[in-house]
Amino acid sequence: MDTIVYKKEKHIISKQYEAEKAFLQEFAGGYYTLEQPLVKLNAYELCPLTAMILFRTPVVVEVTVIVHGKEAAGNISHTFSATQEHILPIYGLYADYANQVELILSNGERNKIVIQTEPLHPDVPLVTSIKTTSEYMGQNVMFLTAAMRAMPVAYDYAGDVRWYANRNFAFDLKRLSNGHILVGTERLVKMPYFTSGLYEMALSGKIFAEYQLPSGYHHDQIEMEDGNILTLTFDYYSGTVEDVCVLLDRKTGGIIKKWDYKDILPQNVAGSGSQTTEDWFHNNAIWYDKKTNSLTISGRHQDAIINIDYETGKLNWIIGDPEGWPQEMVDQYFFTPVGDNFEWQYEQHACMVLPDGDIFVFDNGHYRAKKKDNYILNSQNYSRGVRYRINTDDMTIQQIWQYGKERGAEFFSPYISNVEYYNEGHYMVHSGGIGYENGKICDGFAVTRAMSPKHRDKVYTFNTITCELKNDELVYELQVPANCYRAEKLPLYYAGEVAEFGMGKILGSLIESKTTKMKVRATETGQLVPESYGVSIVEEEDRFTLNTTFESGELAQLLLEDANGNIRRYPINTVVKTFTAMCVGTFQKADPRNVDVFVNKNGLQGPQTVKLLLEDKIYETGIVVNKR
Numbered sequence: 001m002d003t004i005v006y007k008k009e010k011h012i013i014s015k016q017y018e019a020e021k022a023f024l025q026e027f028a029g030g031y032y033t034l035e036q037p038l039v040k041l042n043a044y045e046l047c048p049l050t051a052m053i054l055f056r057t058p059v060v061v062e063v064t065v066i067v068h069g070k071e072a073a074g075n076i077s078h079t080f081s082a083t084q085e086h087i088l089p090i091y092g093l094y095a096d097y098a099n100q101v102e103l104i105l106s107n108g109e110r111n112k113i114v115i116q117t118e119p120l121h122p123d124v125p126l127v128t129s130i131k132t133t134s135e136y137m138g139q140n141v142m143f144l145t146a147a148m149r150a151m152p153v154a155y156d157y158a159g160d161v162r163w164y165a166n167r168n169f170a171f172d173l174k175r176l177s178n179g180h181i182l183v184g185t186e187r188l189v190k191m192p193y194f195t196s197g198l199y200e201m202a203l204s205g206k207i208f209a210e211y212q213l214p215s216g217y218h219h220d221q222i223e224m225e226d227g228n229i230l231t232l233t234f235d236y237y238s239g240t241v242e243d244v245c246v247l248l249d250r251k252t253g254g255i256i257k258k259w260d261y262k263d264i265l266p267q268n269v270a271g272s273g274s275q276t277t278e279d280w281f282h283n284n285a286i287w288y289d290k291k292t293n294s295l296t297i298s299g300r301h302q303d304a305i306i307n308i309d310y311e312t313g314k315l316n317w318i319i320g321d322p323e324g325w326p327q328e329m330v331d332q333y334f335f336t337p338v339g340d341n342f343e344w345q346y347e348q349h350a351c352m353v354l355p356d357g358d359i360f361v362f363d364n365g366h367y368r369a370k371k372k373d374n375y376i377l378n379s380q381n382y383s384r385g386v387r388y389r390i391n392t393d394d395m396t397i398q399q400i401w402q403y404g405k406e407r408g409a410e411f412f413s414p415y416i417s418n419v420e421y422y423n424e425g426h427y428m429v430h431s432g433g434i435g436y437e438n439g440k441i442c443d444g445f446a447v448t449r450a451m452s453p454k455h456r457d458k459v460y461t462f463n464t465i466t467c468e469l470k471n472d473e474l475v476y477e478l479q480v481p482a483n484c485y486r487a488e489k490l491p492l493y494y495a496g497e498v499a500e501f502g503m504g505k506i507l508g509s510l511i512e513s514k515t516t517k518m519k520v521r522a523t524e525t526g527q528l529v530p531e532s533y534g535v536s537i538v539e540e541e542d543r544f545t546l547n548t549t550f551e552s553g554e555l556a557q558l559l560l561e562d563a564n565g566n567i568r569r570y571p572i573n574t575v576v577k578t579f580t581a582m583c584v585g586t587f588q589k590a591d592p593r594n595v596d597v598f599v600n601k602n603g604l605q606g607p608q609t610v611k612l613l614l615e616d617k618i619y620e621t622g623i624v625v626n627k628r
Contacts, residue, residue: 003528003529003530003531003535004528004529004535004536004537004621004622004623005535005536005537006536006537006538006539006623007536007537007538007539008538008539008540009538009539009540010540010541011210011506011540011541011542012045012046012207013207013210013503013504013505013506014541015045016044016045016205016206016207016504017502017503017504019043019044019045020043020044020206020501023038023040023043023052023054024087024501026038027054027087032054032055032056033055033056033057034055034057034103034105034109034110034111035111036055037053037054037055037103037111037113038053038054038055039051039052039053039054039113039115040052040053040054041115041117042205043204043205043206044204044205044206044207045166045205046165046166046167046201046205046207047163047164047165047166047203047204047205048095048117048118048121048164048166049091049092049093049094049095049117049161049162049163049164050089050090050091050093050163050203050204050205051089051090051093051101051115052087052088052089052090052204052499053065053086053087053088053090053101053103053113054086054087054088055086055103056084056085056086057084057086057105058084059084059107060082060083060084061082061083061084061105061106061107061109062079062080062081062082062105062106063079063080063086063088063103063104063105063106064077064078064079064080064103064104064106065077065078065079065080065088065090065101065102065103065104066101066102066104067090067091067092067093067099067100067101068099068100068101068102069156069158070094070158070160071158073134073157073158074134074156074157074158074160075139076091076092076139076156076162076492076493077139078091078493078497080497080498081496081498082106087499088103088499089202089203089204089497089499090115091162091163091203091204091492091493092141092156092162092163092492093115093117093162094117094160094161094162095117095118095119095120095124095161096117096118096119096120097116097117098114098115098116099114099115099116099117100112100113100114101113101114101115120161120164121151121164121166123149123150123151124150124151124153124161124164125144125150125153125480125481125482125484126161126480126481127155127159127160127478127479127480128463128479128480128481129159129477129478129479130155130157130158130159130477130478130479131474131476131477132157132468132475132476132477132478133157133475134157134158136157136475136476137156137157137476138157138491139491139492139493140489140490140491141154141155141156141162141163141489141490141491141492142154142155142466142478142487142488142489143163143173143487143488143489143490144432144464144466144480144482144484144485144486144487145169145170145171145172145173145183145484145485145486146168146482146483146484146485147415147416147432147433147447147482147483147484147485148447148462148482148483149168150482150483150484151164151165151166151167151168152164152165152168152169152173152183153165154490154492155478155480159478162492163203163492165205167186168186169183169184169185169186169199170183170184170185170186170193170195170217170218170485171183171184171193171217171218171219171220171485171486172184172219172220172221172418172485172486172488173486173488174221174222174223174488175488175490175494176200176223177223177227179202179494179495179496179497180200180201180202180208181199181200181201181202181203182198182199182200182221182223182229183198183199183201184197184198184199184217184218184221185197185198185199185210185217188596188598189215189216189510189598190216190236190598191596193218194215194216194217194218194234194241195216195217195218196210196212196213196216196217196510197210197211197212197213197216197217197231197253197508198210198211198217198221198229198231199211202497202500203492204499206500206504207504208500208504208505209253209504209505209506209507210504210505210506210507211229211231211248211253211507211508212253212506212507212508212509212510212542213231213233213246213248213255213508213510214233214236214255214508214509214510214511215233215234215235215236215244215511216233216234216236217231217232217233218232218233218234218241218242219232219242219283219284219285220232220283220284220285220286221286222286222287222288224247224288225290226250227250228247228248228249228250228256229247229248229250230245230246230247230248230286230288230295231245231246231248231286232244232245232283232284232286233245233246235260236511236514237514238262239278240262240267240277240278240279240280240281241278241279242279242281242282242283242284243260243261243262243280243281243283244258244259244260244261244283245258245259245261245283245286245295245297246258246259248508251507252507252508253506253507253508253509254508255508259295259308259313261281261283261297261299261306263313264306264308264313264315265281265299265302265306265315266326266329267280267281268280269302269324269325269326270302270303270304270320270321270323270324270325270370271301271302271324272300272301272302272303272346272347272366272367272370273347273366273367273372273375274300274301274347274366274367275301275302276301279301280301280302281299281300281301281302282299282300282301283297283298283299283300284298284300284349284350285297285298285349285350285351285352285418286298287351287352287353288310289353289357291357292307292316292353292357293309293310293311294307294308294309294310294316295307295308295310296351296352296353296359297351298348298349298350298351298361300347300348300349300364301347302320303320303321303344303345303346303347303348303370304318304319304320305318305319305320305345305348305351305359305361306318306319315333316333316392317333317334317335317390317392317395318333318334318335319335319344319345319359319388319390319397320334320344320345321344321346321370322334323370323371324370334395335390335395335396335397336395336396336397337396337397337398337399338396338397338398339398339399339400341399342397342398342399343363343386343399345361345363345364345365345386346363346364346365346366346367346368346369347364347365347366347367347414347415348361348362348363348364349361349362349364349415349416349417349418350362350417350418350419350486352419352421354387354421357389357390358387358388358389358390358400359387359388359389359390360385360386360387360388360419360421360427361385361386361388361419362383362384362385362386362417362418362419362429362430362431363383363384363385363386363402363404364383364413364414364415364417364433365381365382365383365384365412366378366381366414366415368381377443378409378412378414378441378442378443378444379409379440379441379443380409381409381412382404382405382407382408382409382411382412383404383411383412383413383417383431384402384403384404384405384411384429385402385403385404385419385427385428385429386399386401386402387399387400387401387402388400401427403427403429403467403469404429404431409441410434410441410465411431411434411465412431412434412441413431413432413433413434414433414435414445415433415445416432416433416483416484416485416486417430417431417432417433417486418430418432418485418486418487420487420488420489422468425470425471425472426468426469426470426471427468427469428466428467428468428476428487428489429466429467429468429469430464430465430466430467430484430486430487431464431465431466431467432464432466432483432484432485432486432487433447433464433483434462434463434464434465434483435447435460435461435462435463435483436460436461436462436463437449437455437458437459437460438458438459439459439461442460446460446461446462446483447460447462447483461481462481462482462483463479463480463481463482463483464478464479464480464481464482464483464484464487465477465478465479466478466479466480466484466487468489506542509602510542510543510600510602511600511602512600512602512603513570513598513599513600513602513603514570514571515568515569515570515571516557516569516570516571517569518557518569518571519569520555520557520613520616521616522613522615522616522617522618523616523617523618524618525617525618525619525620526620527619527620528619528620528621528622529548529612529614529619529620529621530619532549533548533549533550533612533614534547534548534549535547535548535612535621536548537610537621537623537625539625542600542601543598543599543600543601544598544599544601544625544626545596545597545598545599546558546596546597546599546610546612547594547595547596547597548594548595548597548612549591549593549594549595550572550574550593550595551574551593552574552575552592552593553574553575554574554614554615555574555613555614555615556572556574556612556613556614556615557569557570557571557572557612557613558570558572558597558599558610558611558612558613559610559611559612559613559618560599560604560608560609560610560611560625561608561609561611562605562606562607562608562609563606563607568604568608569613570597570599572595572597573595574593574595601626604626606626607624607625607626607627607628608624608625608626609623609624610623610624610625
């Protein structure tokens with residue numbers, strides 16, 4: 001009996017193109033009218049509460065689509081431009097429901113059809129509490145992206161799910177100027193959560209481009225005025241992570257410009273309670289300010305918000321507790337607090353520069369001190385959105401607004417979370433990482449403890465609280481029993497939205513996977529890898545992944561042998577690793593001994609026979625990858 005599982009997978013862009021060609025061909029070959037349209041539920045295989053409706057009309061007309069809510073306030077509508085051939089993306093369907101979708105032509109003709117949907121995926125969290133009005137939310141929905149095994153999801157004013165994705169797209173979800181969505185891919189390249197890059201997609205699930213980064217993507221991205229994309233990454237083989245920002249060329253995916261924070265800051269000073277040698281800075285947000293032509297950057301593991309010159313990378317200033325920093329840096333770059341009730345931020349997220357130059361940030365407050373002796377327990381702590389006013393002439397800083405401190409530990413999130421600025425006095429404060437152990441605030445990271453065998457005797461539960469305030473009045477509060485990385489309020493449709501067709505693009509490239517020169521004295525067994533290792537291989541168009549389970553510390557290498565007998569050796573780290581910052585736990589394994597080894601096809605020539613070196617023996621897998 002074979003003990004090796006092999007699967008070949010097409011890229012989602014290829015799958016979608018085949019699906020799109022099929023439904024467009026079906027439409028072209030049929031007679032579909034307003035009364036009898038072609039309906040394709042989840043046409044692009046990623047977003048189950050969406051559909052495409054296709055029909056023709058004898059004359060050129062506009063079409064208004066109304067997805068009827070469970071009550072009138074829940075209606076979601078959009079008017080599509082005039083044409084005779086109508087291919088309409090449908091958003092805002094309810095799950096497990098006979099949805100009434102009305103099509104109204106500009107000439108007065110109309111038809112109502114029923115679209116029956118499947119039940120929600122079990123990883124979609126259901127709202128436990130929502131406080132708002134339909135008048136306030138209108139047709140906006142609240143998108144939450146996950147920090148654990150929970151799907152990206154959008155809720156309406158009533159707390160009903162009106163959109164979700166069936167893949168765990170990572171980190172932030174943002175709307176681009178063309179109306180598309182930019183979100184991290186689900187294609188893991190390195191634990192604990194670094195993925196291949198970014199998808200530009202429609203809410204129908206249609207992917208227009210994957211922007212691949214050589215070392216992978218994490219946390220945040222911003223569209224620049226010219227359309228190019230600022231995104232966070234790292235240097236895969238540098239020994240550190242989460243300390244690089246790059247500017248991507250929107251047309252090619254190539255890297256135009258790069259900022260490496262190791263060239264700007266010392267790596268061994270002023271660490272937060274979560275700092276490690278590898279993850280010394282932990283950049284979780286990036287913001288471009290046109291007025292000052294500068295980047296504002298959140299470094300969680302130095303409790304620091306830094307600002308650098310966009311052109312030169314020169315450090316301009318630092319917001320944070322100066323304790324532990326070199327005095328010459330404190331004198332040159334740090335602010336002096338003025339005014340009443342001032343507090344520094346600790347292990348913060350989601351910094352932004354407001355129109356008047358103020359700095360708005362989510363102050364997680366994790367540990368809320370620089371020295372271990374002064375750390376505050378989660379159960380006695382608080383998180384908040386805080387707005388600082390800085391004066392870069394006299395280097396003073398003043399705290400002018402906050403929300404969350406008054407709610408104490410119930411609003412405390414030791415990680416993730418974000419703030420949004422809508423207008424003066426109108427804010428969002430999203431506390432996404434609340435965790436409980438046996439019903440009480442967890443004094444560690446609940447999301448990692450819940451995955452650990454050491455804590456299986458305890459019960460872990462989770463919460464997210466998303467608030468919006470207008471002139472200090474709470475006008476929105478959503479609670480969801482999951483940890484959710486960020487919240488973004490958006491309408492499902494964007495102005496002028498139409499269906500767009502064609503093959504999506506893969507832009508940029510992944511790095512060439514690193515090999516090792518270390519040769520191990522080992523015997524060729526000629527046998528398959530023992531069944532106990534549970535080996536499986538998934539081959540994609542641009543890489544393949546080996547999954548297997550090792551004993552911690554076991555010597556292992558992945559070997560690729562070409563037709564000429566040349567061997568590439570890839571090191572496998574089998575030592576169980578603990579992460580101090582688990583911003584997205586989607587990829588965390590229940591068994592920490594279970595390992596994924598990713599090998600990108602860059603640099604591989606011709607077919608490669610896959611073997612596995614285990615201690616002093618070399619085993620076969622019977623698998624050949626990179627075949628034409």
